[in-house]
Amino acid sequence: MKIHITEQQRSRLFEAMQDGFSLDTMVAQGTFQRRVDYCRKMLGMWSGNGSSRVVFDIDDETVLKLAKNKKGIEQNLEEIRLGTEPYLSSFPKIMNGSDEENGLWIIAERVLPAKEDDFKKVLGMPFSDINEFIWCTIAGGRQGYNKYADNKRHELYNKYESNEDVMELFNDIHELYMGFDNNIVDLRAVRNWGLCLRNGKPAMVMLDVGLSEDIYNRLYNPRRNR
16 A cells, blocks of 8 residues: 655655755665665664665654665565555555665565564464465465365454454455465565554554565576576
């Protein structure tokens, strides 16, 4: 879900940045490493650093995800694609200051790492039920019909049919796998889930959704690139 912010909100968004920081100046650095160095100088130490992207906190609610290489660009563009879908809500939101054309950076909702007991507190369900739903979706999804998986998935739907938050999350997981060709197996690990605050209430969101199966096969899988 894309957020359109006002000029006043935009001003507050960038108040956390050191005076003189400029996205245009960052891009003009010319190389990935120089852009990272520029952000470190102007924004401080990163809060997350992986093989393809580095994350800088802007304020308590937003972060800057800067691509370090082509893989990072692809993942940024994928997160923009998912984060701007109006009918998907279980992903970190993307702000409208992001580089939607080139994917060099995105400004996204700040998310804290989740723990297993957060699912019980926020959604009223154990993490094991999310894990089982993901397994059922994969087993009975694109590979063909699986009676056992289909029955278990219907049991979970019936169990939580009166819980709108859980049903919305189930639907987003199913749509991510079936409609967007994303590999959801990593969501069976709690480290790939986050916790954020929306409208004064805690919400669970999926992390690192930018690594679709297409991106993985083209850029990460050596067997596909021989």
